[in-house]
Amino acid sequence: MIRDIITQIELLFNRANIAYDEIIEWGELNPAVYTDFEKVKTIDSFIFRFIKIQDQIGNRLFKSFLNGLGDYMDSMSLLDVLDKLEKLEIIDSSFEWMENRKLRNTLTHEYPDNEAEIIEGIIRALDAYNEMAKVFQKIKKITIKRNLI
Secondary structure, eight states: OHHHHHHHHHHHHHHHHHHHHHHHHTOSOOGGGGGOHHHHHHHHHHHHHHHHHHHIIIIIIHHHHHHHHTOOOTTOOHHHHHHHHHHTTSSSOHHHHHHHHHHHHHHHOOOGGGHHHHHHHHHHHHHHHHHHHHHHHHHHHHHHHTTOO
16 A cells, blocks of 8 residues: 555655746746746646645645654544654654644635735745755665665
8 A cells, every 4th residue: 555655655755846947947937037938837837736645745744654664543633643753763853844734725716916925935835845855865765774665
C-alpha cells in the first residue's frame, strides 16, 4: 500500500515541478501575473498539484508510514499524527504543517480584490512545496531503508 502512495506522490511531484520551475523563473511575483493567461494556467496547475500532494502526504502517506513503523492507531487525529512525526524528526513543526494546510483557503478563493493576498499565498506555497518535497524524500528513504515497501 505504501508503495502505491509513494508512486502516486512521485507522479504528482513530477508534474508539479514543471509548474514550480516555471513560476520560479518569472522572478518576483506580483498581481500583474494575472494579466497573462499562460501564467494563470501555470499558477493554477501548481496550486492544483500542491493541494493534491499536501492531501496525499497528510491524509495517506503519514498514516501508512507510521503504521509501517508500528506507531499509528486509528484513533489518532491529524494533529496526533503530526506531533508523532515531529517527535520522529520527520517534519520540523506540526504547527507549521497545519498552517500550510490553511493555505488552501487562500489559494482557492479568487476574488478580484484579493490578488495580492493570493500572490502572498503562492509565495508561501512555493516555500511549503520545498518542505513537502524534503519530508517526502525523508519518508521515502526511511521506508526503503527499513524495508516497509
